[in-house]
Amino acid sequence: MPNNAPFQRAADAPPLPTGIVKFIVYCLAGFRGWIFLMMLLETGQAACSILVPYAIKAIMDGVTHLSGATVLESLRGPLLLLAGLNVAEILFSRGSGAVLIIMGPRLRQRTTKALYAYLQYHAPRYFGSHFAGALAHRISETAMSVNHTTWSVLCDFWPILVTFAVSIGLLFNVHQGLGLLVAGWVFAYVSLSYWLATRCQPYAQGYAATRSLVNGKIVDAVTNILNAKLFARLHFEREFLDGFLETEVQAGRRTFWYMERVRWFQFTAAAMLKVGTVYYALTLWDSGLIGVGDFTMSIGLALLIISDARNLTRRFLEFFEYVGNVANGVETIVQPHEIVDVPGALPLEISQGRIEFRNVCFSYEPGQPVFDGLNVVIEPGQRVGLVGFSGSGKSTFVSLMLRNYQLQSGRILIDGMDIQQVLLDSLHEQVSLIPQDPSLFHRSLKENIGYGRLAADDTAIEAAARMAHADEFIKVMPEGYDSLVGERGVKLSGGQRQRIAIARVMLKDAPILILDEATSSLDSVTERTIQENLDRAMGRKTVIAIAHRLSTIAHLDRILVFDQGRIVEDGGHDQLLAQQGVYYRLWTMQAGGFLPEREESNPLNGSASNKD
Numbered sequence: 001m002p003n004n005a006p007f008q009r010a011a012d013a014p015p016l017p018t019g020i021v022k023f024i025v026y027c028l029a030g031f032r033g034w035i036f037l038m039m040l041l042e043t044g045q046a047a048c049s050i051l052v053p054y055a056i057k058a059i060m061d062g063v064t065h066l067s068g069a070t071v072l073e074s075l076r077g078p079l080l081l082l083a084g085l086n087v088a089e090i091l092f093s094r095g096s097g098a099v100l101i102i103m104g105p106r107l108r109q110r111t112t113k114a115l116y117a118y119l120q121y122h123a124p125r126y127f128g129s130h131f132a133g134a135l136a137h138r139i140s141e142t143a144m145s146v147n148h149t150t151w152s153v154l155c156d157f158w159p160i161l162v163t164f165a166v167s168i169g170l171l172f173n174v175h176q177g178l179g180l181l182v183a184g185w186v187f188a189y190v191s192l193s194y195w196l197a198t199r200c201q202p203y204a205q206g207y208a209a210t211r212s213l214v215n216g217k218i219v220d221a222v223t224n225i226l227n228a229k230l231f232a233r234l235h236f237e238r239e240f241l242d243g244f245l246e247t248e249v250q251a252g253r254r255t256f257w258y259m260e261r262v263r264w265f266q267f268t269a270a271a272m273l274k275v276g277t278v279y280y281a282l283t284l285w286d287s288g289l290i291g292v293g294d295f296t297m298s299i300g301l302a303l304l305i306i307s308d309a310r311n312l313t314r315r316f317l318e319f320f321e322y323v324g325n326v327a328n329g330v331e332t333i334v335q336p337h338e339i340v341d342v343p344g345a346l347p348l349e350i351s352q353g354r355i356e357f358r359n360v361c362f363s364y365e366p367g368q369p370v371f372d373g374l375n376v377v378i379e380p381g382q383r384v385g386l387v388g389f390s391g392s393g394k395s396t397f398v399s400l401m402l403r404n405y406q407l408q409s410g411r412i413l414i415d416g417m418d419i420q421q422v423l424l425d426s427l428h429e430q431v432s433l434i435p436q437d438p439s440l441f442h443r444s445l446k447e448n449i450g451y452g453r454l455a456a457d458d459t460a461i462e463a464a465a466r467m468a469h470a471d472e473f474i475k476v477m478p479e480g481y482d483s484l485v486g487e488r489g490v491k492l493s494g495g496q497r498q499r500i501a502i503a504r505v506m507l508k509d510a511p512i513l514i515l516d517e518a519t520s521s522l523d524s525v526t527e528r529t530i531q532e533n534l535d536r537a538m539g540r541k542t543v544i545a546i547a548h549r550l551s552t553i554a555h556l557d558r559i560l561v562f563d564q565g566r567i568v569e570d571g572g573h574d575q576l577l578a579q580q581g582v583y584y585r586l587w588t589m590q591a592g593g594f595l596p597e598r599e600e601s602n603p604l605n606g607s608a609s610n611k612d
């Protein structure tokens, strides 16, 4: 059954750089023009604020050398300069604000899209070891931090650099000694601020970690609030949280005390520069080396430098935090994809639906093989049931068919094509799975069913729902097919969720169908009627059904009995019963339709000698 859909190769997902700087540069690609404009505007704004003391110097010089005309007439030039500088500063600053508004949300969007697209191509193993909520939070935090890092550089550090450089230049122009004094102070101050920020970083990180821990504890407690209520443990939960909140308080205090010490340094250093500049400039004036205008400008520039420098430690700290967030995001999300399409991979073409496991070796963890040279062929159109104890390898068998994991060795072939060599999307388009506990999108029922075939119209969706016996409960819901199902489908019962999952797969109509306890949550009457429809829907498809209740697979063409990763029996229901082996014992032992736990009672023990 050829599929003409335009499959995307997993390898086509945008590759992302793993280095922090490279990653930020990648996110900023396409914004070069805006960044350049922003730097120009910030430079303009910094230049205006530096030139204000210069205008005041001109006014002071004008006042001290009045040339007979009125004060306003002789100071017209400097006054116009002062007014012009203030107007220009406003324009530059708001221009920069406008660029930030235009560029900020777009930059965030670009980072979010890139990380989300990359995340999508991770294998199930990755999602099994990361919390969904934590990943979503990571993406959002990383995107936000890329923005903040950019603003820190463009709107904090860059203008400060310009201010420092130009102010020191002007001061050198006034008097070399004055220039040297302020340059020395700036160098020492920036170096010390940087050093203090690095020393403060562990405190800040510790505080952030305790905040995040408290957050996690609250999320866990809220998720389990019904448990807490059922066990009458609300008070216990509050006390449990108190301990973590106390840790947060201690960590917060440690950080703030350290910051307070840093402020002592800043205030003292600022006062020293102010007093030092005033004193030194006065000395120079007294010696006739500088005029009153230069004196006033020097004090003005020193104050400007101090006001910019005052928050430098905090800015460094914030900068480290943003960079740290970006690093965390990149480290968590931009890991190599475990499953990628090989170069030149072709779409899977299923004409018959023959499945072959050839010498398949697979282990989740090194040294603990689940399958060690498994061989089995499932013929086209065959309906096969998989049975066996918990942990015997049934789910792993179907997971490998869906290529959720890489094989260590061996091959899985569908109609002769090695599934490791085909486009992953094309495999998933043609193999359907109805899981035991299906989860649904928090979207309408119509959208959830239509997910099986995006082009399906309402009539097709409703027909699939009728086949899965979902139509009857959907129709009585207040909003019918437009009803929302809640997160993961929590507003539906387990059986209703399962019927939606069945309808969605019926709509998909793929040539290979996998049922993993697909009707386990249904009552026996509904199960029987759905089973009939499922049997009809199976048509000529190849079907693999996992079951713990043997009655649900007894009518299938063939049954494979798994034990510890091996197929120990293979045949039809009657044939296996007649063999009086493992399946026979499982069938006769099944009380209430379920298999016993392997540990309590092991019917395979009797057949161990047959296998060895």
Ligand SMILES: Nc1ncnc2c1ncn2[C@@H]1O[C@H](COP(=O)(O)OP(=O)(O)OP(=O)(O)O)[C@@H](O)[C@H]1O
Residues within 6 Å of the ligand: 128, 364, 365, 370, 388, 389, 390, 391, 392, 393, 394, 395, 396, 397
């Ligand atoms: N994600 C995983 N990571 C590590 N080991 C796993 C993982 N999934 C399954 N296993 C291990 O692989 C073995 C086979 O498990 P599998 O889930 O395939 O058994 P099963 O027959 O489907 O069991 P059940 O009937 O309980 O679903 C078990 O030992 C199990 O502990």
